[in-house]
Amino acid sequence: MTVEADQPLPTPEPPLQPVATLLLVDDEPNVLSALKRVLRSENYLVLTANDGEAALAILEQEAVDVVISDCLMPGMDGAELLSQVQRMRPECVRILLTGQSDMNATVRAINEGHIYSYIAKPWDDHKLRLTLRQAVAHQLAEREQKRLEALTLQQNQELVELNATLEQRVEARTQELKQITDMLDAAYDELKHSYVMATRVFSSLITQRMPRHLHANAQVGDLIQAFADTHELEDSLRRDLLMAAALYNLGKLGWDDRMLTTPSERLFAEDRKAYRRYPETGESLLMSLEHLQGTARFIRHHREHWNGDGYPNRLKGEAIPYGARLLALAVDFIELQRGMILPRKVPRQQALDLLRKLSGRVYEPSLCQAFIALCVEQAPDLGQAGKTMLSLETRQLKPGMILGQDIHSATGILLLNEGKELTQHLIDKLCKLEEVEGGSYTLMVCKPGDSDPSESDGNDA
Structure with a gap:
């Protein structure tokens, strides 16, 4: 028996924790080595065993999330091993690695081991990695569902106990009813929080495929949240929009690393076609989740244009869902600054100017104006x-x-960096530069203390 762990990929500090622990079982060392090479770029802790007995011994000692077993092995074959794993660790996802001649054993594994999936030899590296990502996401979702079910059962039991004693405390009835209401509100808030957290976990699986400097979901979500608060959007629309902000790039999961890091305006030919399909792919991945139908619709249409020349359906004007119109503004604003659209990072003020310039063509004019006002006033x-x-x-x-x-100057040169404390000398230089360039600067500033920085000169900021 051998137990080995893949060396983690070099990542910015602090290092990422493995998202799951995998156990690879095969009697051929070269197959184990090949599987480990395929999974080296994934954030998994990989353990190996060369037979069924060794695998069961590891399961007694280690918390394993996914077991991938070869079908035909001396002694205990893959079907028998996965059947024992199902009885020993039913929560563990079971995958069978099988050849064309192993169909009988595959059927046994399905019937006795209740396997999640089987992978045919020779395997396709990309499909193998995708199957494992889906298996891990499936297990995380099941864990969250069980936690919520246990929480609901506990709260129901508490309600039963309260109702059994309610009539015995008539004098305190009003107060008890208030306590029960508070408990229900807390439970509802907890369920909503858990729902959001589950989506964030799913979102984190997506962003782990991208370099850290291209992680845009959090800032997109902040913009959506602030807009929803400012404009008092209804709860269902707010919820669907926040989910869309977390999952809008779900359709990029199948891309290779090169496409993920290439600005969209630098993609051509087949890459360009693949890019234009990602909203539809994201929608299709969510269609089976009934509570995310609104979210899926926003994701599908967030690349439509107000003038009708967008994709995938060339919708025009009011035919584009409101949530998709707002999501498009938030995504483009952040991705422009991250260098994900143009082959350069666009400074924040220039990104706002570009949104304003495309108003009426790409974006709804009134919504674009409201969004820019939010970014300027609240940031x-x-x-x-x-x-x-x-x-x-x-x-x-x-x-x-x-x-x-x-x-930044009008030519894109960095003049002063974020966090710089302004002096009178710097302010005078900015004023002088405005005179030379014939333009004006609008700056986002914060001042220590609670006073309004504009009060001293009477101007309303």
């Missing part, structure tokens, strides 16, 4: 939680204010 994407953020012109700046974002 939720800057992550300045707990700080007062204000949009000021150069003449309103005061020494001691702190920049909330980088300032």
Whole structure:
């Protein structure tokens, strides 16, 4: 018996924890080595065993999420091993690795071992990795469902006990009813929180395929949340939009690393076609989840254009779902700044200018105006939680204010970086630069303390 763990991929600190533990079982060392090579780029802890007995011994000692077993092995074959795994660790996902001549054993594994899937030899590396990702996501979803069921059962039992004693406490009836209401509200909030957390787990599986500097979902979600709060969107629309912000790039899971890191405007030919299919792919992956139908619809249509030349259905104007129109603004605004659309990172103010320029062609004019106003006045994407953020012109700046974002010149040159404390000298230089360029700067600033930085000169920021 051998137990080995793959060396983790080099990642930015802190290192990522493995998303799952895999146990590979095969009597041929070269097959185990080949499987490990295929999975080296995945964030798994990989254990190996060369026969069924060794595999069962590992299962007694280790918390294993997925077992992949060869079908034909000396002694205990794959079907018998997976059957014992099912009895020993029913929560463990079981996958059979089988050849064309192993059909009888495969049927046994399905009937006795209740396997999740089988993979035919010789396997396709991409399909093998995709099957494992789906298996891990399936197990995470089942764990969350069991947790919620246990929580609901516990809360139902508590309600039963309360109702049994309710009539015996008539004098405190009003207070008890209030306590029960509070408990129900807390339970409902917990269920909603769990629902959101499950989606975030799923979203994290998507973002792990992308480099850290291209993780855009969190900022897109912040923008959607702030817009929903400001414009008091109804709860169902808000929920579907936040789910769409977490899952909008689900359709990119099947892309290779090169496509994931190439700006969309640099994709051509077949790559371009694959890119234009990702909204439909994302929708199709969610269609079986009834509670995410609204989310799936927003994801499908968030690349439609107001003038009708978008995709996949060339919808025009009001025919585009409202949530898809808003999602498109948030996604494009963040991805422009990350360099995911154009072959360069677009500074924040220039990204806003580009949204404004495309209003009426790509974006709904009134919604685009409201979105830009949100970004200018509140700047939720800057992550300045707990700080007062204000949009000021150069003449309103005061020494001691702190920049909330980088300032770039009209030609894209970085002038001042985020977090810089303004001095009178710097403010004078900005004013002078405005005179030379013939334009004006609008800056996002925060100031220590709770006072409004514009109060001292009477201007309303």
